[in-house]
Amino acid sequence: MEENGTFIHCSEKMQEIQMIIDQLADTDVTVFIQGESGVGKEVVARSIHLNSSHRENPFIKVNCAALPQELLESELFGYEKGAFTGAYCQKPGKFELADGGTIFLDEIVEIPLPLQAKLLQVLQDKEFPRLGGRENVQVSVRILAATNKNIEEAVKNGHFREDLYYRLNVVNIAIPPLRERREEIPIFVEHFLGKYEIKYKKKVNSLSSKAMRTLLEHHWLGNVRELENIIQRYVVFGNERVIMDGLVPLASKDFLQEGEAENLPEGEGLSQKKRFSLRTAVGKVVMEKESKLILDTLELTRWNRKEAAMMLNINYRTLMYKIKKYGLKGQFLLSEEELYV
Numbered sequence: 001m002e003e004n005g006t007f008i009h010c011s012e013k014m015q016e017i018q019m020i021i022d023q024l025a026d027t028d029v030t031v032f033i034q035g036e037s038g039v040g041k042e043v044v045a046r047s048i049h050l051n052s053s054h055r056e057n058p059f060i061k062v063n064c065a066a067l068p069q070e071l072l073e074s075e076l077f078g079y080e081k082g083a084f085t086g087a088y089c090q091k092p093g094k095f096e097l098a099d100g101g102t103i104f105l106d107e108i109v110e111i112p113l114p115l116q117a118k119l120l121q122v123l124q125d126k127e128f129p130r131l132g133g134r135e136n137v138q139v140s141v142r143i144l145a146a147t148n149k150n151i152e153e154a155v156k157n158g159h160f161r162e163d164l165y166y167r168l169n170v171v172n173i174a175i176p177p178l179r180e181r182r183e184e185i186p187i188f189v190e191h192f193l194g195k196y197e198i199k200y201k202k203k204v205n206s207l208s209s210k211a212m213r214t215l216l217e218h219h220w221l222g223n224v225r226e227l228e229n230i231i232q233r234y235v236v237f238g239n240e241r242v243i244m245d246g247l248v249p250l251a252s253k254d255f256l257q258e259g260e261a262e263n264l265p266e267g268e269g270l271s272q273k274k275r276f277s278l279r280t281a282v283g284k285v286v287m288e289k290e291s292k293l294i295l296d297t298l299e300l301t302r303w304n305r306k307e308a309a310m311m312l313n314i315n316y317r318t319l320m321y322k323i324k325k326y327g328l329k330g331q332f333l334l335s336e337e338e339l340y341v
Contacts, residue, residue: 008191013182017173024171025051030123032168033146035175038225041146042106044173048144049102057101060094065107073115074131093130095122099139108145109169116161123167143168149282178220178227185215188224192231199339204238211240218247229313233293235299236311245289266323291326294319298328 033041078093127136154160301307309319
């Protein structure tokens with residue numbers, strides 16, 4: 001898949017999703033998109049928008065997990081002048097900005113319950129009051145929602161309103177993880193190589209058969225996003241070592257560490273002990289590789305942490321946390337404020 005909403009696929013499962021998009025794109029039905037982190041939920045949402053008759057109108061994305069409740073409400077619905085301290089002027093929210101187009105609510109399960117009621121009102125009545133406002137604002141917006149969590153479980157536990165779920169879940173699209181469509185990996189590799197060769201104005205060799213085999217055998221917990229990051233780093237460094245060092249093959253008995261399984265309680269089956277040992281061993285390898293990759297990237301950017309975070313495709317706070325976690329040291333000392341971001 002591409003960021004512009006164009007699919008890159010060859011698997012039967014993704015072809016079925018393409019057919020669904022073609023059928024529903026030019027309607028106004030709400031769509032609920034489910035799948036693991038990094039599978040391409042936003043790409044599906046953009047594809048729906050770009051294949052609709054509203055493609056010339058705004059496509060607005062909101063990450064519902066990125067903001068606390070107070071800020072999320074003003075971000076979604078806007079506010080009036082004087083609604084709270086610092087509200088010096090009226091500000092439209094994302095729903096107003098998306099009027100006539102599409103709003104994509106990513107990680108929607110993270111919306112607090114009080115805000116869920118207001119969102120339900122938008123779905124039902126196509127109107128809402130700004131924060132601190134008395135009059136309703138009318139909008140015509142198509143809502144697409146996504147989550148990487150078990151929405152049914154959230155409804156069952158009372159963390160997500162059942163009536164809102166059924167309003168959103170008119171059409172459900174479940175995107176399979178990359179490990180269930182490995183035949184697409186070579187296609188993604190070629191696409192990302194071309195993309196980042198253009199971006200960084202560099203030419204690199206095609207991957208060797210050994211490197212490609214490593215990609216095909218990887219477990220891909222980060223899905224397509226993880227693959228893109230790896231190819232991006234390959235183009236930056238120009239060395240297949242960043243691929244071989246940054247990946248862990250599918251779990252196998254080679255990851256078992258001597259004596260590790262013996263620590264399990266008595267009565268556990270041998271197969272369960274092996275699974276436990278595999279998880280532990282894989283986790284250790286992943287942490288070692290991650291630490292080395294972060295350090296290499298920091299050194300490449302001369303410890304410019306913002307630039308390193310962009311190259312690693314993680315946010316700045318996450319990078320600072322991992323620097324502290326792994327005890328990485330380089331050409332600067334962390335301030336006390338940075339240590340606890």
